[in-house]
Amino acid sequence: MIRVTAVSHYLQPVHEGTAPPPLDAALKQVCQENFRRIDRFIELALLGSGRCARGRALAPDCGLYLGSGMGPMVGNIACQEQLIRDRELPMPFDFINTLGNSAGYYVAKNLGLGGQNQFISRRGASFAAVLTAALVDLECGAVSQALLGVVEEAPAPVAEHRRRQGLAADAAVAEGSHWLLLERDARTGYRVEREQVARYAAAAPRAAIFHDSIGGAWVTERLEKGENCTLADGDAARGWELFHFRA
Amino acid sequence: MHPVGIRGVGLSCALGLNAVDCVTRLFAGAVVPDRLRLDHVAEPVELSYYRIPDDAPPFDPRRFERLVPAVVREALSGAGLDEDERRRLPVYLGSSCFSIGYSESHYAAALAAQAPDAFPMPCCGYGDLAELARGAAGSVGPVFLYNTACTSAANALLGAQRALASGRHEYALVVGAELANRTTLAGFSSMQLLAQRLLPFAAERSGIVLGEGVGAVLLSAHPEAGDYLLHGGANNCDSHSVTTADPRGESVAAVLRQALDITGTEEVWGIRTHGTGSGAGDVAEAAGLRKTFGAMPPLSALKPWLGHTLGACGVNELVLYRGALQRGRLPALADAGTPDPELGVQALTQQTDAPSGRYLLNHFGFGGNNTALVLERP
Numbered sequence: 001m002i003r004v005t006a007v008s009h010y011l012q013p014v015h016e017g018t019a020p021p022p023l024d025a026a027l028k029q030v031c032q033e034n035f036r037r038i039d040r041f042i043e044l045a046l047l048g049s050g051r052c053a054r055g056r057a058l059a060p061d062c063g064l065y066l067g068s069g070m071g072p073m074v075g076n077i078a079c080q081e082q083l084i085r086d087r088e089l090p091m092p093f094d095f096i097n098t099l100g101n102s103a104g105y106y107v108a109k110n111l112g113l114g115g116q117n118q119f120i121s122r123r124g125a126s127f128a129a130v131l132t133a134a135l136v137d138l139e140c141g142a143v144s145q146a147l148l149g150v151v152e153e154a155p156a157p158v159a160e161h162r163r164r165q166g167l168a169a170d171a172a173v174a175e176g177s178h179w180l181l182l183e184r185d186a187r188t189g190y191r192v193e194r195e196q197v198a199r200y201a202a203a204a205p206r207a208a209i210f211h212d213s214i215g216g217a218w219v220t221e222r223l224e225k226g227e228n229c230t231l232a233d234g235d236a237a238r239g240w241e242l243f244h245f246r247a
Numbered sequence: 248m249h250p251v252g253i254r255g256v257g258l259s260c261a262l263g264l265n266a267v268d269c270v271t272r273l274f275a276g277a278v279v280p281d282r283l284r285l286d287h288v289a290e291p292v293e294l295s296y297y298r299i300p301d302d303a304p305p306f307d308p309r310r311f312e313r314l315v316p317a318v319v320r321e322a323l324s325g326a327g328l329d330e331d332e333r334r335r336l337p338v339y340l341g342s343s344c345f346s347i348g349y350s351e352s353h354y355a356a357a358l359a360a361q362a363p364d365a366f367p368m369p370c371c372g373y374g375d376l377a378e379l380a381r382g383a384a385g386s387v388g389p390v391f392l393y394n395t396a397c398t399s400a401a402n403a404l405l406g407a408q409r410a411l412a413s414g415r416h417e418y419a420l421v422v423g424a425e426l427a428n429r430t431t432l433a434g435f436s437s438m439q440l441l442a443q444r445l446l447p448f449a450a451e452r453s454g455i456v457l458g459e460g461v462g463a464v465l466l467s468a469h470p471e472a473g474d475y476l477l478h479g480g481a482n483n484c485d486s487h488s489v490t491t492a493d494p495r496g497e498s499v500a501a502v503l504r505q506a507l508d509i510t511g512t513e514e515v516w517g518i519r520t521h522g523t524g525s526g527a528g529d530v531a532e533a534a535g536l537r538k539t540f541g542a543m544p545p546l547s548a549l550k551p552w553l554g555h556t557l558g559a560c561g562v563n564e565l566v567l568y569r570g571a572l573q574r575g576r577l578p579a580l581a582d583a584g585t586p587d588p589e590l591g592v593q594a595l596t597q598q599t600d601a602p603s604g605r606y607l608l609n610h611f612g613f614g615g616n617n618t619a620l621v622l623e624r625p
Contacts, residue, residue, distance in 0.1 A: 071394065073371065076347070076367075076430075077367045080367035084351055084358065084367070085354075088289060089434075089437040090434055091437065092434075092437050095430070095434030096489055096490060098430070099396050101612075101614040101616055102613070104395075104484065105484065105614035108615070113484065116482045116484070117615075119395050120393055121372070121373040121394065122391065123372050129390075133406055136406070136409050136413050140248065140409050142481075163364075163366070164369060
């Protein structure tokens with residue numbers, strides 16, 4: 001039996017002309033050290049993973065599965081401005097922070113994780129992608145615990161970021177970091193059950209606010225509130241896989 | 248761990264435009280990298296670079312639109328998948344660059360046109376290459392896009408092998424894709440990691456030479472007689488440094504041992520090293536190999552033929568190494584430089600026989616990401 005034994009949910013609306021709140025104080029609560037040269041994407045990953053793992057004994061083989069539809073935007077934007085607009089070579093640490101797994105490196109360093117460390121994207125369904133990968137590894141015995149999460153930035157200026165994603169000019173956008181700790185053979189916590197169905201009509205409720213992994217936000221918000229929920233992955237063409245989270 | 252069968256392969260890299268040509272070229276002597284000029288920066292840089300010989304402008308990302316479908320069709324040709332099997336095919340794709348070249352081009356064009364609404368990263372997300380692969384395969388299956396630096400495609404192979412072993416799919420298409428782009432070349436230049444010549448494990452090694460390559464592998468959950476087998480492997484994270492591997496090789500040894508353990512592998516007949524020719528990377532890999540093996544199996548280093556294709560190297564070099572094993576020979580470098588006594592290991596300089604049995608494939612990347620895979624020659 002695979003269960004969710006810890007959850008963390010961070011969803012922060014981001015508005016035009018206003019910087020999202022600094023995370024320094026929150027990070028001090030969950031970080032072993034003051035990491036330098038990290039960007040907002042890494043900060044969000046450290047915050048969400050740190051809150052989820054706080055007070056939990058992580059197994060030596062605990063796998064880390066980080067997902068994101070957009071990936072580290074701030075690092076990529078900085079590199080592209082330096083290289084294309086300013087015609088300079090990018091700063092080395094801006095370049096390193098463009099890697100999908102740089103955030104996973106800092107999470108591993110912070111939580112003392114030396115095991116599996118993956119970055120997997122599937123655009124708006126990245127939460128389902130990392131959840132699937134983690135369940136496969138838990139079921140086959142590659143890991144006994146899986147710390148999985150999705151992170152999305154909302155880089156300034158917000159108007160540009162809306163256009164980048166094809167959103168309406170007045171769409172409400174957010175940054176987020178949403179995490180689960182899954183354990184095989186746990187006795188308490190939400191059971192995670194998979195179900196294949198040919199038809200599925202009830203998609204997740206349309207969110208009032210957008211980031212690319214809002215489906216992950218929807219799950220972690222429900223679980224933090226103590227509510228059962230179901231995440232649907234798939235479409236009419238290939239069929240549906242349902243992930244039930246039940247107390 | 249349940250092994251999966253390799254049912255088809257495709258490859259375009261500096262060695263050629265299909266897998267057979269690439270393997271043939273692997274046994275036809277050394278390859279000299281091309282010269283590539285990064286000339287849109289204030290102080291232009293000229294680099295050694297292994298280009299795909301497709302006669303296209305080097306920084307045009309639209310080359311993906313021809314190359315990805317071509318290698319996917321090559322991998323699927325002869326595999327006999329029916330329409331429904333293709334439709335359900337999941338795509339596991341590993342890349343370092345993904346669509347960054349499109350963003351570079353569109354942003355540069357908007358700036359050149361003095362467009363008031365020009366903004367960086369206009370093409371975001373990772374999905375475009377997977378759509379090219381799905382389109383060529385006729386698939387509407389799920390996609391898993393791996394971006395873990397130089398282990399990306401190796402992790403895609405590992406993820407696909409485990410998903411097939413778990414019974415979730417009958418087949419999986421795994422793609423590695425890397426093409427020349429300004430961000431990667433400028434980033435590696437900025438970090439001063441590039442060399443003119445790639446000399447893995449040699450005393451004279453001075454850095455890596457990048458290359459481009461697009462490869463595809465079709466895996467089957469039900470291996471048939473004669474299939475090469477992917478037994479799976481292991482992945483871990485070394486939190487020594489985000490850019491530099493631990494010179495003691497502890498996490499390298501740990502991932503190699505875990506890969507051997509989880510696949511039940513007792514004897515290894517050869518190793519496809521990561522072998523980048525970088526100062527610190529080769530030190531860590533050599534230390535990890537020495538900690539793991541008493542008697543060192545023959546070591547092959549393939550990057551001097553196709554360059555370091557970064558996130559795609561896991562698939563690209565698997566295709567090449569399997570092709571060499573099919574010929575019954577382990578590839579050897581004509582000139583491996585001077586052995587480095589501090590490393591205590593050296594890449595093969597004489598081709599040797601490749602018997603049936605198991606082979607290890609090493610992959611290491613930025614962010615401390617390490618992946619080892621076990622391949623079996625039937």
